[in-house]
Amino acid sequence: MDKLKLKDTLIALEKHHIDEAEMKYDDFLLGNLLDKTDVIDDDDQSHHRQSIEISDQLEEQAHVHLEHFKTIQNISFTAKTVVEPGAVVSVNGRCMVIAVSKPVFTIDGRKFIGISTNAPIYKELAGKKAGESFVFNGNNFKIETVY
Numbered sequence: 001m002d003k004l005k006l007k008d009t010l011i012a013l014e015k016h017h018i019d020e021a022e023m024k025y026d027d028f029l030l031g032n033l034l035d036k037t038d039v040i041d042d043d044d045q046s047h048h049r050q051s052i053e054i055s056d057q058l059e060e061q062a063h064v065h066l067e068h069f070k071t072i073q074n075i076s077f078t079a080k081t082v083v084e085p086g087a088v089v090s091v092n093g094r095c096m097v098i099a100v101s102k103p104v105f106t107i108d109g110r111k112f113i114g115i116s117t118n119a120p121i122y123k124e125l126a127g128k129k130a131g132e133s134f135v136f137n138g139n140n141f142k143i144e145t146v147y
Helices: 001-031 042-074 120-127
Strands: 088-091 092-099 102-107 108-114 133-136 139-146
Touching: 001 042, 001 092, 001 102, 092 120, 108 120, 120 133
Parallel strands: 092 108
Antiparallel strands: 088 092, 088 139, 102 108, 133 139
């Protein structure tokens, strides 16, 4: 498994998400700024307050992706024998990358999902080796490989 390619893919995904979030934020601001030369009534003020809340949420999304980007950059993706950040873990036929939360993505035809160390399942996986089993949410899981 080419873990450098995996790390590069995660970084590229985060860069894309950062760019996308910043573009949404900028577009939103352009369409929702009050024109100070117009008469502003209570309804305008209410919409403006709602716009501020939405713009804060959009800005927060960009910050979350920037933090993910930094986290990925700082993780060592060298070969692992136990489940820890930077490991790729095959569990019941599914590949999980221990780094940041990331929906399913594909590299060379193989599907991966990113999980963070804050994910509840990580607490069950942490420190385990290939061949070990665990129970999560009432389901049995077996770690097939750790890369």
